[in-house]
Each structure stands twice: as structure tokens, then as C-alpha cells.
Amino acid sequence: MxxxxxxxxxxxxxxxxxxxxxxxxxxxxxxxxxxHGERSQEPTLRMRTIQWYDVSWSKDKIEVNDTVIVRGKFxxxxxxxxxxxxxxxxxxxxxxxxxxxxxxxxxxxxxNMVNSTRFELGRDYEWEVHLKARHPGRWHxxxxxxxxxxxxxxxxxxxxxxxxxxxxxxxxxxxxxxxVINLDTYGLTNIxxxxxxxxxxxxxxxxxxxxxxxxxxxxxxxxNGQGDELICKxxxxxxxxxxxxxxxxxxxxxQWAESQWPETIALQSASSPVEPLPQPEMAFVKTKLIxxxxxxxxxxxxxxxxxxxxxxxxxxxxxFNSATVRFINPNVGLVDDIAKKYPKHLLATHGLTVTGSxxxxxxxxxxxxxxxxxxxxxxxxxxxxxxxxxxRFGGLLFFYNEFNTRYxxxxxxxxxxxxx
Amino acid sequence: MDTSKLKPQPLSYYxxxxxxxxxxxxxxxxxYLAAIWYQFSFAHLYxxxxxxxxxxxxxxxxxxxxxxxxxxxxxCLWSYLWVTRELTLDHxxxxxxxxxxxxxxxxxxxxxxxxxxxxxxxxxxxxAWHQVVTRDTSFTPSHxxxxxxxxxxxxxxxxxxxxxxxxxxxxxxxxxVSLAHVILVAGPFMIxxxxxxxxxxxxxxxxEEFFSAPLHWGFVILGWCGLGLLGVILxxxxxxxxxxxxxxxxxxxxxxxx
Amino acid sequence: xxxxxxxxxxxxxxxxxxxxEWILIPTLFFVIIGSFHIHMxxxxxxxxxxxxxxxxxxxxVLSPVVTITxxxxxxxxxxxxxxxxxxxxxxxxALLTGEWVVRITGFHAxxxxxxxxxxxxxFLAGAVAIDAIFLLTRSMLLTAILGAPVxxxxxxxxxxxxxxxxxxxxxxxxQVMTVADLIGFEYVRTGTPExxxxxxxxxxxTFGQHSVAISSFFAAFLSSLVYVLWWFIGKSFSSLKYIKExx
Numbered sequence: 001m002x003x004x005x006x007x008x009x010x011x012x013x014x015x016x017x018x019x020x021x022x023x024x025x026x027x028x029x030x031x032x033x034x035x036h037g038e039r040s041q042e043p044t045l046r047m048r049t050i051q052w053y054d055v056s057w058s059k060d061k062i063e064v065n066d067t068v069i070v071r072g073k074f075x076x077x078x079x080x081x082x083x084x085x086x087x088x089x090x091x092x093x094x095x096x097x098x099x100x101x102x103x104x105x106x107x108x109x110x111x112n113m114v115n116s117t118r119f120e121l122g123r124d125y126e127w128e129v130h131l132k133a134r135h136p137g138r139w140h141x142x143x144x145x146x147x148x149x150x151x152x153x154x155x156x157x158x159x160x161x162x163x164x165x166x167x168x169x170x171x172x173x174x175x176x177x178x179x180v181i182n183l184d185t186y187g188l189t190n191i192x193x194x195x196x197x198x199x200x201x202x203x204x205x206x207x208x209x210x211x212x213x214x215x216x217x218x219x220x221x222x223x224n225g226q227g228d229e230l231i232c233k234x235x236x237x238x239x240x241x242x243x244x245x246x247x248x249x250x251x252x253x254x255q256w257a258e259s260q261w262p263e264t265i266a267l268q269s270a271s272s273p274v275e276p277l278p279q280p281e282m283a284f285v286k287t288k289l290i291x292x293x294x295x296x297x298x299x300x301x302x303x304x305x306x307x308x309x310x311x312x313x314x315x316x317x318x319x320f321n322s323a324t325v326r327f328i329n330p331n332v333g334l335v336d337d338i339a340k341k342y343p344k345h346l347l348a349t350h351g352l353t354v355t356g357s358x359x360x361x362x363x364x365x366x367x368x369x370x371x372x373x374x375x376x377x378x379x380x381x382x383x384x385x386x387x388x389x390x391x392r393f394g395g396l397l398f399f400y401n402e403f404n405t406r407y408x409x410x411x412x413x414x415x416x417x418x419x420x
Numbered sequence: 421m422d423t424s425k426l427k428p429q430p431l432s433y434y435x436x437x438x439x440x441x442x443x444x445x446x447x448x449x450x451x452y453l454a455a456i457w458y459q460f461s462f463a464h465l466y467x468x469x470x471x472x473x474x475x476x477x478x479x480x481x482x483x484x485x486x487x488x489x490x491x492x493x494x495x496c497l498w499s500y501l502w503v504t505r506e507l508t509l510d511h512x513x514x515x516x517x518x519x520x521x522x523x524x525x526x527x528x529x530x531x532x533x534x535x536x537x538x539x540x541x542x543x544x545x546x547x548a549w550h551q552v553v554t555r556d557t558s559f560t561p562s563h564x565x566x567x568x569x570x571x572x573x574x575x576x577x578x579x580x581x582x583x584x585x586x587x588x589x590x591x592x593x594x595x596x597v598s599l600a601h602v603i604l605v606a607g608p609f610m611i612x613x614x615x616x617x618x619x620x621x622x623x624x625x626x627x628e629e630f631f632s633a634p635l636h637w638g639f640v641i642l643g644w645c646g647l648g649l650l651g652v653i654l655x656x657x658x659x660x661x662x663x664x665x666x667x668x669x670x671x672x673x674x675x676x677x678x
Numbered sequence: 679x680x681x682x683x684x685x686x687x688x689x690x691x692x693x694x695x696x697x698x699e700w701i702l703i704p705t706l707f708f709v710i711i712g713s714f715h716i717h718m719x720x721x722x723x724x725x726x727x728x729x730x731x732x733x734x735x736x737x738x739v740l741s742p743v744v745t746i747t748x749x750x751x752x753x754x755x756x757x758x759x760x761x762x763x764x765x766x767x768x769x770x771x772a773l774l775t776g777e778w779v780v781r782i783t784g785f786h787a788x789x790x791x792x793x794x795x796x797x798x799x800x801f802l803a804g805a806v807a808i809d810a811i812f813l814l815t816r817s818m819l820l821t822a823i824l825g826a827p828v829x830x831x832x833x834x835x836x837x838x839x840x841x842x843x844x845x846x847x848x849x850x851x852x853q854v855m856t857v858a859d860l861i862g863f864e865y866v867r868t869g870t871p872e873x874x875x876x877x878x879x880x881x882x883x884t885f886g887q888h889s890v891a892i893s894s895f896f897a898a899f900l901s902s903l904v905y906v907l908w909w910f911i912g913k914s915f916s917s918l919k920y921i922k923e924x925x
Contacts (some may be wrong), residue, residue, distance in 0.1 A: 019797040029510030037679035039471040085627075091871035097464050098552040098789045099865035105851055112851040114863050116873035121754060135790055140468070144554075146871030148727030152554050171864070175857065176847040183861050187794050194840045198802035199774065202767045205806050209764045212699035216664075218760040219657050228473030228816075230761040236814060239763065243810035246803045250832050266889070267733045268855050269879045271874075381471060431693045460737075460788060511783075519692065525701045532708035540715040540776040545784035547719065547727065551867040552789050596922035600915065629869025631727070636720040646713030647748075647915035650755045653702055655918055657759075660698065664691050 036095050036142050038154035038324075043385035044081055045153065046323035047396035050145050050411060052155035052333040053321055056338045059142065064133050064164035067104065070094065070141060071128035073277075075156070078122035079394050079412040085149030087119040089271070094129045095142035095154055100162070101131035102171055102183075108274045115272040116148075119370035123276030124409075134169050134184075156324040158343045177263050187350055194253065201249075205242055280349040284311045285399050289413040290367065292393065296419050301393070305411060308365040313401040317354050320372045320411075322395030323382055327351035327372040332356065332400055348374035360399075386417035425569055428667050429515050434522040441526040448573065452537050455565045458482065463549065463561040470557035483564045490572040497580055505587035510589050514663045521660050526580045528652065534574035535608060539643055542566035550629045558619040569671045571612045578605035591659055600651025607645020612639040700720045707772050714748045715776035720885055726777070727785070728870070729844055730862030732837075733877035737799075738893035742830035743900045745801055746768065746808075749829070750905045751912025753812055753821070757918065763813035766805035766829070774798060794844070795861050803836035804829035818909050826905040827898035834894055 038046060055072030062068055076087060085139035092106050092113045106113040106129045121123065131141065139162065143155030172185040221230055291305040309315050318332035319339075326342060329352040339347075356368040377383045385391055401407075459467075466474040512520070542565050549562035559568075582605050586592050621635040718726065722740040724733045752765030777798040785796040811825035812818075844858040855863070863872070878889065 016688050036468050037470070038558035039469065040556030089873045091873050093868060094866055095554060097468055097867055098865075099791060101866070102864040104864065105868050107851075114850060114853055114855065114859070114872065116871065135462070144868065146873070148871075148873050149627060152868065152871075154554060163709065173848055173850075173860065176849060176854070177847070182855070183794075183857070183864060184792050185794070186857065186861075187840065190843060191794060191797050191840045195774075195778075195797075195800055196764055197837070198800045199771070202771050202802040202806055205767050205809065206764055207773065209762050210703065210768075212703065213695045214694045214762075215702070215760055216657060216661060218762065219654075222660060222759060222761055223661075227761045231813065231816070239810040243807050243814070246807040246810070246832065249826075250803045250836045250839075254835035257839045257842035261842045261846055264842055265847045265854070265856055266728060266845070267875075267877050268853075268859050269875065271873075271876055343917040374770050388870050426874070428691055428694070431697060434694055435697060454790075456783070463788070469752075494754055522694070522698060522701070525698055525705070529701050529705045529708075532712075535712040536708040536776070539712040541780055542721075543786075544719050544777070544780040546782070546838050547723070548784035548789040548791070550789070551869045554868055577681060591920070595920035597920065599919040599921050600917050602921075603915070604709075628871075628874050630874055631719055631723040632721055632725075635921040640720045643713050643716035644911075646709045647751055647912065649706060649709045650751075650912065650915045651917040651919075653706060654916055655920075656698075656702070658918060664694070669693065 001400040018122055036140055036154060036157055039381045041154070042388050042390070043323060044380045044388060044390040045084060047385070048079050048081050048157065048392065049084060049150070050153045051077055051321065051394070051396045051410065052143055052324050053336050053396060055156050056341060057142055057158045057160060060159065061161045061163070064136060064166060064169050067129050067130055067132050068101070068141070068160050068191065069128055070143060072143060072155070073124055073126045074126045074145070075408070076119045076121050076412065077394050077412070078391070080121050083390065085147060086121070087147045088301055089148035090117050090119055091146045092127055092129065093144045093146045093152065094131065095144040095152070095157065096131070098138050099133040100137060101141070102134050103129060103232060104131040104132050109277060111272055111274040113272060115270050117272050118276050120276055122219055123279065124275055125274070129134050132171070135166050136162045136164050154158055156343055156346050205231050208238060226399070260354050273315050282310065283409070285309055285315065285407040287397055287409040287411050289411055292352060292413055293416045293418050294383065296383065296417060298373060299375060299377045299383065300371050301377070301415065303370045303411070305368050305370065306365060307360055307368055309362055311359045311401065311407065312362050313403070315399040315401045315407065316357050316358055316360070317352070317368060317370065317397060318400045319398040320352050320370060320395055321398065322393065323380065325376045325382065326375070328376060345379070346376065348376060366409060385415060391415050433515070436519060437523040441530060441626045444530050448499045448530070448533060452570070455569055459565060467561035468553055470559070474556055479561055479564055480559065483559055483568055486569050489578065497576060498583060501580060501583040501587060509588070509590040509593050514666050516629055517590060518660065518663045520526050521663070524581070524585055524589060525656060527584050528649070531577040531581050533573065534577045535646065538570035538574040539608065539611065542570045546631065547631050555622060555629070567612065567615050574605070575609050575612065578609060581605065597666055598652060598655055600648040600655065603645045604648030604652055607642045607648065611642045614642060683812065692870065707768070710769055710772040711751070711776040712747065714773045718744060718773060724876070726798050727796055728862060729797065729875060730858045731875055732841060732858070734800070734889040735878035735893055736876050738834050738890060739803045739897045739900070741799055742801070742804065742833045742897045743879040744900045745773065746829055746905050747804060747908040749808060750908035751915065755914035755916050757812065758831055758913065763809045766808045767802065770801045770805040774802070791865055794859070795865050798858070799833070799837050807832055822902050822905040822909070826901040830897040830901040831894050833897065834890055868891065903906055
């Protein structure tokens, strides 16, 4: 019996370990596989429209009523595809699963972005969105830009955990007329009262006429040519009263509203112009694509590029950033805290290999061979670029000098597949 | 003629199918509530990203299961109605015909119930979900319930009404099929194929989540076909009135009510 | 022909009739919820879903014009066959039932939007009025000329009673907005970027802020035309026709 017990205990311990492993694997897979719809977007849309970088989330765990700020920069690609509507009308949105946060502010280059705006191709913009936690849960928060005619272009996402109770949520603001209101529940009593009133009003009218049995009798009467006799004087009086009440109560309700809220304005709509970030007069670093191929078996993209260093210091290639995936050159590393806190499933910390002349001296032009290799090509479905009608890729290259000064260039062009 | 066949029967005779009707309504209600519970439980967790493996587990598996079950249910119900039909309806007495009209009305009521959930509830609920996600598949958690659960259910119910009427109501054999009834069933039926246009448009043409877009107007026009019920009701009333008049009633026509 | 109205039927047939009507009336109600709701949500739905779409131009025009359709169709059905002046109220109550159920369970409970952002418009003041006008005139044409405009003209003032509060101005980061704009901005909708709102964007000629009246009268005119068209559509659907040929 003891042997049996020990054997069973060992078995149950093994089973437990196995289950724990499976759970861990599932969790890891779940953690790694989270997105918000962007993986179905065509790679060319993600790689050649908005280049998101320096994206950060100020906190990853907050309570209801606390604020998290999502900020970063984006470059509007100069290689914007012809097939996709240009960002002549665009709106800085945020991709969250419904109003589990409320957006208390959004800005591009310091300009209030409650409205839509226009972005210039090839230019950079700095943005931030303030989110106040409303519902507890573990929510994936993505940067996002909506472009009219193109739809949503989603940036990187990160989990933010919200603790607390939704019942504690308050979203108060003062109106210009001096009233302090809670936007979550504002006007609710009035809404319910008026809607309920009119519903009862309508129901009374219906109930007056429609109490079974009513249809068959009236149907027969109409068929026999006696339909008009179905309407009596009382019915006409009731109708007149209801008509008068409809108009009178509407009028009273309108006047009452005017007296309660005498200062009202129309819905506001406008576009907010925003200047892009300043651009240096000359390009400090120039890059030109010579050739790019994608090796399907190896899940890697190889580029040969020509780099011209117009700065006064030597530079090295630190990163290739495309469609929110960051391929890092481990020899240069993750240079700053923003990079270090980037979502892990989009961060290939050893994803970039540079051969050729890794250290590019001042005023030198060199050819580099770059390999960006990581499973995220497939996980993020970027590799399907080679099967799409438009197989041109795009991305950003980040160069650093010994002082960690960063130079960003855009790269892009045709991507040829290699299947063996 | 056996005049007892003309005597009105107790109400329970005419509403023979009432218990089955209640069962059908409650079962359907349970299915819809289960669908809504499932959405509430798993949509935010596993329904935001179509390429997540969990999406396949929690949502696509539901889709495959419901499609299979719907096919089985459709075959069973439609076959039953067809196989149990009478080859001739000449012998149907007025009482029997009245009973069948009551049953037909109950079939229509079930159809109305399923139609409400399909084209009203789940259709607008889809709009609520599309403000939460970025559309990345034709099989979103909302679509799985509206297009592939609620629409097939009302199609099954609608065809049941047609089959019942066609095989049980003598007038469908003597006069032909009711145009209004065909419109009532065929119109909403076509809403499901129209989903093809809808998904094509959303994939290739229309990138914004605007409910009132012209892309959706096919659904609108097909939805108008629900007004076919107006004609069906009148046909029921017309025929039922004739039957009631032929029954052995105590009262004759008297003075009008005041 | 007898000059008397049909009697109350005897006890047994009365039960049958009553039972049938208790089945048919709710059946009609639910089918109308379905048909009317899908019609409304995919034509004027966005304006009806969202607080910050209820503007002075589009919402006031589209909502009455789109909804008078089923009101007219049911007027035709109920009046021609039963002399019941309930078509508009029946239709609108059905529509609002369908809308409220989803706004509460779908938009609010599932997607977490506050009720004030997703409140539907009410049409009942106009619905009862047009029903009453129909009864008093007993004429489709007079109802189209008088009743339909009343239906449209009552739309905005009957909704202003609850909507006015949301047009109070606020300031967010030095930008003036209405409370409605602010709620729309703060309660994030991934599928509704600001530019997609089809609302009054400002023109050179708003005639001294009389946009509401202008839109209402335009809606009144359109409603008259649509009423006539849909009266006949309702009449067509109320067909007693059987078809013997194979379809």
C-alpha cells in the first residue's frame, strides 16, 4: 500500500508538474501572441505608412481613476503606398478594448488633438495620449492613427493592469457655465425620465386601440363596408387630446430645456493644424537600399544598403524598426530606458546582424549587409508581404555615435523572396 | 354532412401546438442567452486578435460547431415537416384547418422571435463590438453570433413556416403559395448571402466603421421584406374569418357595439 | 347588405380569435422590431447611436425621414384593413424597444459605453401626433401634407428636452467643445475617429443660427414625400395574392 501510495504521489506530482508546464507555456504563448487586429493588416500598410518609434507607457499597473500616458513619435513614411489614402485627414486615436480607459487628453507636437488634422509625408511628429483608468482588468493599449479612407493604422501595444472598482470611477469636469458634472452619468436621470414618459404616452395610445379581440371584428367590418362606423366621436376626441398633448408637452419640454440650459452651442467640428517636428536642413546620415531579400526558411530579411555618414563622429547601426517590430543590434544594444521597456514580443534584442563596416567613420560612404532575423516576421505576419500584391517594405534605421546621439533614416524598397 | 365537424372545439384543441411553441421559444432564448454570456466572458479575453491561438480555440471552434449543429437541425426539422406531410388535404375539416392556422401562427411567432434576435439584437450589437476592436477577420466574436448563429436560426424557422404552410394548409394547395409569405422568408434569407458583399466591401473597399454606409444598404432592402408579414396576417385573417363563419355558431350578426 | 356591424362572436370563437390575436400581434411587433431596426440602424444609425452625432444638420433631417417609412407602411396596413390609427406608434415603439435593449446590453454592458453616449432619439411625440392626425383627417393625402411635417417638426424639440444638457460648453485643454463632443472624445471608439462624424461642419450661411429650423422644415418636406411612397409600399406588402405557378 505504501509503494502504491508513493507511486501514485509520484505520478500525481509529475502530472502536476506537467500541467504547470503546460499552463506556463500557454501563458507564455498568450503573452507573446497578443495584438489588436494589426496582424491582419497587410504588411505594406504597417511597414510603409506610419513608422512608430520611441513608444512608451508611463505605467503598467494603475488603479481606477489613475492616469497612464502613452507617448512616442511617428514618422509619416515618404514611401506611403499609392493604393492607400494619404493622411490628409487623420485622427490620433488609441486602440483599447472599449472605454476601459477614458481619454483625457491627446496631443501631437503639443497641439490639442480632439479634432482631426493633416500629416505631411516624410515628417516626424511627437504625440501623447492621456488615459484615465475606468474599468479594472488587464488591457492591451495600442497606439493608433486613423486615416480617412485608409482606416486604422495600429502601433505597438502593451498591457496595462488596472485594479480597483469601477464603481469608484469619477470623471468630473466643470462646464463653462460653472457646473461640475460627472461625464459617466451626466444627464441620465433626464434621459430616462423623458424617454420613459414618451414610451408610456405612446403605450397608452396603443392600449386604447389595441386590446384583443380587436382585429378580426374590425377586419370583418371593413370588409363589409362598415369601416367608418368603427370610429366614434369618443375616438376623435381622444385623438384630438393626444395630438394636443403631443404638441403641448413637446413645447413645454423644449422651453424647460431652454430655461435649464440657456447657454448651449452646436457640436464642434474643426481640424487642428499641426506643424511637424523640425527637420535638419541636411541629412546627417543618408541611406540607400541596394537589395533586399526575405529568406522564408530562416525567417530573416537581408538588406544591402549604402550608408553615408555626414556627421563628425563615427556611427554604428543600432536598430532596424519596421511595423512596430524592433530588430536590435546586440553590439550596440538597447540604448535607453524606453527601448528597454518596449513590449517584449515586438523586441528582437538580438535580431539585427550587421556586416561590412560596422563602424562608419565621418564623411565615409560604406556598404552594409544587414540581416534582421526573428520569429516575429511570422508571428506578426510581416512575412506575408512577399505574397501580397504590393511587396515593397519600409522601415527606419537608427544609427548611434559614441555619445548615443541618434540619427534616424528611412529605408524601403522591393523585397524579393527566397524560398530555399 | 356531419355537422359535428362544424362545431367549435375547446381552445385547447386549436392550440395543440402551444406547449411546443413555448419550448421552442424558451430553448431559443436559452441559446441566445448562452451566446451573449459567451461573448461577455470571452470576447475581451480572446476575441481581439484573430491570429491569436486562443481565438482559434475559443471562437473558431464555436463557429465550426454551430454550423454543423445548424445543418443537422435544419435537416431534421425540414425533413420531419416534409416526411410527415399528408399527400392530399381534401379531407381537412374546418376545425382541423382552424387548428392548423393556429399552429401556423405559432410557427410564425417562433420565426418572429428568431428574426428579432437576428436582424435587431445581434445586428446592432455588432456595432457595439466594432467600436472595441479593429476589424481583422470576417469571423469576429460578434459576427460569429450574428451571421453564423442568429441568421441561420431564423432561416431555419422561416423555411419551417413555409414547409408547414405548404404541406398543411389546404389553401396553399388550392390557391398556390402565398406571395407575401415567400417574401417574408426569402427576403431575410438573402441577408445571409449579402454578408458576402458586406465582407468583400470591408476587406477591399470600405475601411471605416460607419454603420450607415451604402455598403450596408443591401441589408436594409432585404430587411424590408419582413413587411411581408402584413400580407400573411391578412391572409390568415381572411381564411380564418371564413372558417369561423362556417362553424356552427350560436349567434348571428346583431347590432353594432356602441 | 346588412347595415349592422359584426357582433361580438360567441364564447368559443371569441376565445379562438382572442388567442390568435394574442399570437399575431406580438408576432407582428417582433417582426417590425427586426425590419424597422435594421432599416434604421443601417441608414441613420450612426446619428442615432452616438450623442456627438446629433447635430443640427444631418440628424434632424435623416432621422424623421428614415423613420416615417415604416410609420406610413403600417398606417396603410392598420387603417385600410382595420381602421386602426396606430401604425406610427406601433412602429416607433417597436423600434425603440429594439434599440434600447441593445444600447443597454450591448453598448453599455458589453462594450462599456455610458448610456448617455448611446441614447437613442425618441420619435413618439411625432408618432402619436401623426396617428391622431390620421384619425382626424381619415385621409392618407392630408396626413402626408399635414401629419408627416408635424412628425418631422416635433422631432427636434421633443429630443431637445434631454439633449440640451449635452450642448453646454466645456473647455478641454483650451479648446471649446460641447459636453457631447467631450463625451465622444473621452469614451474611446476605435471605429469612430473624429473625422468620420457626418455633422454640421460650418458653412458660410447658417442664417443667424437658425439651422435647426431650416433642417426641420426640410425634413418636414421630405417626410411628406416619403410618407406617400411608403404608404404604397405598405399597401404592396399587404398582398393577399397567392401564386399557382412555380416560382
